[in-house]
Amino acid sequence: MGCSKAVIHHKGSLCCQLLLFFIWLSSFQDVMAVQTVFDRSHASSVAELGLANPPTTEFFDPIEISPAVIPNYPNPADEPSQPLYPNFPTRYEPVLTGKCPVNFSTISSLMDKTATDCFQPLAAIVGNVICCPQFSSLIRIFQGLYSFNSDKLVLQNSVANDCFKDIISILASRGANSSIPTLCSINSSNLTGGSCPVKDINTFEKTVNTSTLLEACTTVDPLKECCRPICQHAIMDAALRISGKQLMMNENKNLAGGLNYTDTLSDCKDVVFSYLSRKLSLDAANTAFRILSACKVNKVCPLEFKQPSEVLKACRNVAAPSPSCCSSLNTYMLGIQKQMLITNRQAIICASVFGSMLRKGGVLENVYELCDIDLKDFSVQAEYMQQGCLLRNLPADGIFDNSTGFSFTCDLSDNIAAPWPSSSSVSSLSFCAPEMSLPALPTSETFKNPGSRGGELEFMVPVFSFLVLGTLLY
Incomplete structure (x- = not known):
C-alpha cells in the first residue's frame, strides 16, 4: 500500500x-x-x-475509558505467523429509529470526523485522547442542534434515547466502533439535562451573563486555556448560576449537610454546552470543546x-x-x-x-x-x-x-x-x-x-x- x-x-x-x-x-x-x-x-x-493534576474544583467530569473495552492482547507467540492485512470499513445504510426529528445531514462532516476518530479496531487504543473527546463534542453539539428551533436546551428522555441510538447507528455505518457509549461512559441521559433546574433558553439567558460566556468561549486559545482558564471559568460560573448553587453561595447559606450538587453541576454544564452549541458555528464549537477536553485529559x-x-x-x-x-x-x-x-x-x-x-x-x-x-x-x-x-x-x-x-x-x-x-x-x-x-x-x-x-x-x-x-x- x-x-x-x-x-x-x-x-x-x-x-x-x-x-x-x-x-x-x-x-x-x-x-x-x-x-x-x-x-x-x-x-x-x-x-x-496545562496543569498536570486537576484543580480542586473540577470543571468537567473526567474522560474515563471503561476497562471492559481496553484491548486484552494475547501472547504474541500465539499469533499467526503472517499479519492480517487491512479491512477498511465500507459504508452501509444505518438502521434508524425514525423517531429522532433531526436532519443529520447538517452535521454530516462532524459525524464523519467522529467516526474516523473512533475507527472500529482502534477506538479503545485512542479513546482517551482522540475518540472520546470528539464523541463528547458531537453529543454536545447535537444537543444544541436539536434544540435550535425551540426554547428548550435539552431533549426529553424518550427522544434522547431514540436520537442517541440513531447517532451510534450512523457512526457505526461509517466505520466507528459501536461500543463507543461504553468506552466513553456517555449515554442518552447526557442529552436530557438531568437534574439541572434550568433547561429552557429564556430562563438561561435571564440567569447567565451570556455575553461574557460567549466572549470567553467563542475563540479558545489551545495554549493559554489549560493554564489560565477563561472559557472553563465562564462555563463553571454559568453552571453554578443555573444550578442555584451560586445564589446560595452569594447569600452565605450553610451548605454543609445539604444536597450533593456534583451531579446537578455536571448536568448544568451539559446545558451550558448546549447553549454554546446554539450560538457558535459547528467548527468553532467543536474546536472549543476539543481544546477543553485536551486540558482535561492531559492532567492525569x-x-x-x-x-x-x-x-x-x-x-x-x-x-x-x-x-x-x-x-x-x-x-x-x-x-x-x-x-x-x-x-x-x-x-x-x-x-x-x-x-x-x-x-x-x-x-x-x-x-x-x-x-x-x-x-x-x-x-x-x-x-x-x-x-x-x-x-x-x-x-x-x-x-x-x-x-x-x-x-x-x-x-x-x-x-x-x-x-x-x-x-x-x-x-x-x-x-x-x-x-x-x-x-x-x-x-x-x-x-x-x-x-x-x-x-x-x-x-x-x-x-x-x-x-x-x-x-x-x-
Missing part, C-alpha cells in the same frame, strides 16, 4: 526521516491489522501549558499500573546497570505498552506515577536511566524499530484515506528520558510557564544496557503500521 508524502513544518526545522514498519492488531472480536500512516502537519511552539495518567512485585524484587538494591533488573522492568513495561496511545504530557505524568510506585517499594536508584526507559516507552509500541508513539498534547484527530490507510500525528519527543521522581509521593507536575517542569533533552546517545530492550521488545504491542516522524515535545 503506497505511502503519501509527509511534510513537517516547525519554525524552519527540516523534514525528519520517515520510518515505515508494520505491526498488526488483534484486540477486538473482528481481528484485523490496519495500515496507519503517522504524519506531522504542523507543530506549535512551547508556550503556556490514563494507564493502569499493576503491582510491580517482580520489578521491586529485581531492582530494589541495584546501583548500576543490571540485566535482571532491566529485563524485569522491560517485561513489566510490555504490559503498559499494550494499553493505549497517550500524549507526551500524559507520558511525563505516567512516568512519575510509576516511578513513585517503585520508590515506595524500595527502588531508590533511577532505573529509568539505568535501563534506558524513555517517555515513549509508556505508550503503544511498534514492533520493528521498537518505537513508541506519543501524541501531542493538543487536540488530535485520526485521518482515514482509502489509499494511504489510517493516520495520526505521532510525536516521538526525540527519545526524551522518562523523569524519575524525587520521592515516593506523587507530587503535582506543572507544565505552565514560568513554573514549567520538563525533562531535559538527552545530550548524547544513551548506551544500551544488558537486559534493556533487546529481543524482548520484538513482539511489542500488535497494533498497526505507521510512518513516524521524530519531533519536538511540543
Whole structure:
C-alpha cells in the first residue's frame, strides 16, 4: 500500500526521516491489522501549558475509558505467523429509529470526523485522547442542534434515547466502533439535562451573563486555556448560576449537610454546552470543546499500573546497570505498552506515577536511566524499530484515506528520558510557564544496557503500521 508524502513544518526545522514498519492488531472480536500512516502537519511552539493534576474544583467530569473495552492482547507467540492485512470499513445504510426529528445531514462532516476518530479496531487504543473527546463534542453539539428551533436546551428522555441510538447507528455505518457509549461512559441521559433546574433558553439567558460566556468561549486559545482558564471559568460560573448553587453561595447559606450538587453541576454544564452549541458555528464549537477536553485529559495518567512485585524484587538494591533488573522492568513495561496511545504530557505524568510506585517499594536508584526507559516507552509500541508513539498534547484527530490507510500525528519527543521522581509521593507536575517542569533533552546517545530492550521488545504491542516522524515535545 503506497505511502503519501509527509511534510513537517516547525519554525524552519527540516523534514525528519520517515520510518515505515508494520505491526498488526488483534484486540477486538473482528481481528484485523490496519495500515496507519503517522504524519506531522504542523507543530506549535512551547508556550503556556496545562496543569498536570486537576484543580480542586473540577470543571468537567473526567474522560474515563471503561476497562471492559481496553484491548486484552494475547501472547504474541500465539499469533499467526503472517499479519492480517487491512479491512477498511465500507459504508452501509444505518438502521434508524425514525423517531429522532433531526436532519443529520447538517452535521454530516462532524459525524464523519467522529467516526474516523473512533475507527472500529482502534477506538479503545485512542479513546482517551482522540475518540472520546470528539464523541463528547458531537453529543454536545447535537444537543444544541436539536434544540435550535425551540426554547428548550435539552431533549426529553424518550427522544434522547431514540436520537442517541440513531447517532451510534450512523457512526457505526461509517466505520466507528459501536461500543463507543461504553468506552466513553456517555449515554442518552447526557442529552436530557438531568437534574439541572434550568433547561429552557429564556430562563438561561435571564440567569447567565451570556455575553461574557460567549466572549470567553467563542475563540479558545489551545495554549493559554489549560493554564489560565477563561472559557472553563465562564462555563463553571454559568453552571453554578443555573444550578442555584451560586445564589446560595452569594447569600452565605450553610451548605454543609445539604444536597450533593456534583451531579446537578455536571448536568448544568451539559446545558451550558448546549447553549454554546446554539450560538457558535459547528467548527468553532467543536474546536472549543476539543481544546477543553485536551486540558482535561492531559492532567492525569490514563494507564493502569499493576503491582510491580517482580520489578521491586529485581531492582530494589541495584546501583548500576543490571540485566535482571532491566529485563524485569522491560517485561513489566510490555504490559503498559499494550494499553493505549497517550500524549507526551500524559507520558511525563505516567512516568512519575510509576516511578513513585517503585520508590515506595524500595527502588531508590533511577532505573529509568539505568535501563534506558524513555517517555515513549509508556505508550503503544511498534514492533520493528521498537518505537513508541506519543501524541501531542493538543487536540488530535485520526485521518482515514482509502489509499494511504489510517493516520495520526505521532510525536516521538526525540527519545526524551522518562523523569524519575524525587520521592515516593506523587507530587503535582506543572507544565505552565514560568513554573514549567520538563525533562531535559538527552545530550548524547544513551548506551544500551544488558537486559534493556533487546529481543524482548520484538513482539511489542500488535497494533498497526505507521510512518513516524521524530519531533519536538511540543
